[in-house]
Amino acid sequence: MFTYKTFVPRCATTGMVLLALSASAIAQPLLDGHNIKPELGRLVPDYQGTIVSGNGSGLPLGQASVEQGERVFNARCAACHGLDGKLAGNQLAGGIGTLATAQPVKTVGSYWPYAPTLYDYIARAMPYNEEKSLSVDEVYGATAYVLYLNGIVKRSEVVSDSTLADIQMPNRDGFIELQQ
């Protein structure tokens, strides 16, 4: 049971707050509450997560050829994106060079700045309604095939964790980053 003495007085709280916050860049003014924290986080040193960044960090080991990717795409993606990736309303390919026109067509080929983002997105969010059902190599394959449909890689190419970040996307320099 709590007794009065188990409560930490507010004045003591303020002193501890300043100490606790010194690690963060921006110290918060103490509002109505307190910030005596229970520190309950459990150590998980081996946690890797599945976030793949634009520079390729986080890509898992794996690879697939465009041809392997074609089989994945036709079986698992084409119904919703078209065999050529150009199904209207859900287009993945084409539109390169249209961004400054009155009818810009934004696709992976015309708009996306980084190829590893395609791996990241397919791995986490596609096929729609059967998310995360592809193997790592199948995701590399689908990635390779979508890039091929956009003319970004050749039919004979293999895409892997060590090559994806080096693939130059046509709209790589098309963005102005407001938070940098």
Place this chain on the structure above:
Amino acid sequence: MDKDSINQVIEGGLLPRRALLKASALGLAGSFVVPVRASQDWMTHAGEPQGEYGQPSPFARLKREQTGGHPLGQAAGSSSTPLQDLNGTITPNSLHFERHHSGIPAIDPARHTLTIFGDVRRQLQFSYEDLLAYPMETHQYFLECSGNSFRNTLNAPLDLTAGSLNGLVSGAEWTGVPLHYLLDEAGIDSAARWVIAEGADAAGMTRSLPMKLALDNVMVALYQNGEPLRPAQGYPMRLFVPGSEGNISVKWLHSLKVQGMPAYTRDETAKYTELLTDGKAEMFSLAMGVKSLITSPSGKMTLNRKGIYEVTGLAWSGAGAIRGVEISADGGVNWEPAALQSDARPMALTRFRLPWRWVGQSSILQSRATDTQGNIQPTRTVALARYSAAGFYHYNGIQSWHISNAGVVKNVYV
């Protein structure tokens, strides 16, 4: 009683606020007598018994609007708050707007964790129970989808309600754990500039949050308007980034990766970027611009009498608090300041009101907000000028409602 004061009008019938205060006692003159005997059947017998979870009156007929999804994925869609049916500044949880990319996951909090990893001294994992034990804060904030009001960017004005046009914004009281408590516990590297937030929904929504925002007023929200988050709003936990586009307040939050660079995920490159006229696009355009709209009278309503109406609506800004809202009844020629309510808190919905006498003439009602940073809500033309014709995010142009001679209220472009 100075009856003339209520007839004092400025251009377009807007009543200066001084006149309203004097006129307020007028209504008392005509008080009427309610019969002591019951005249309605609900006065003569016991009503429904008490229940476990309350429901609105069936007569209020409240429902979200524009509940559409992607043709190939219905659960990738949105529904909007019926702004015209509500008053005050808090959106009831059942009517808060929704936007999902792959539906609403049914998360068991006992099997959900939040992990902080990457460039930290100690990678840490928290359960929902753990977070409930942390010190929390409570704040009122607006949440607005980056695509709110996109219908007003289309070439021809659509004849829709205020909510159907602009209802991807809601206001709520959010309670949660300040994110910097958890980041401090993990110990962020001095070179870390970004926190990548990932959701546990099927879409695995992932967004990069600048560290300076993450350490400021961002929270891991656990309660909305006093009750645990609804599944559609991220139960059991969501990120809440006040003033920023809704998408970055990642729902169903389950991991935070601390790193030097943004992740450049699909939803901050392919989507939620603003294409400009020259073909370049703005990325990480997080802050929502200063904005307002009149919620009554508004689209699809009909004024069925001449006389006094209260013009009321909502204003908000991602850059601070609302300093003022002006109203025009003549399509933007003359402007009259409205009364602001609810303390005009930073990054929260602020209610404004102004009495208006409708004399049966065609009029155009508009509102224009200014925030504490001095930003002024732009006209539609100015708001659209920099962007590609196909752009539709972050639209904050002035909303114009046309009132016909017959009192029919319609969305128009001025």
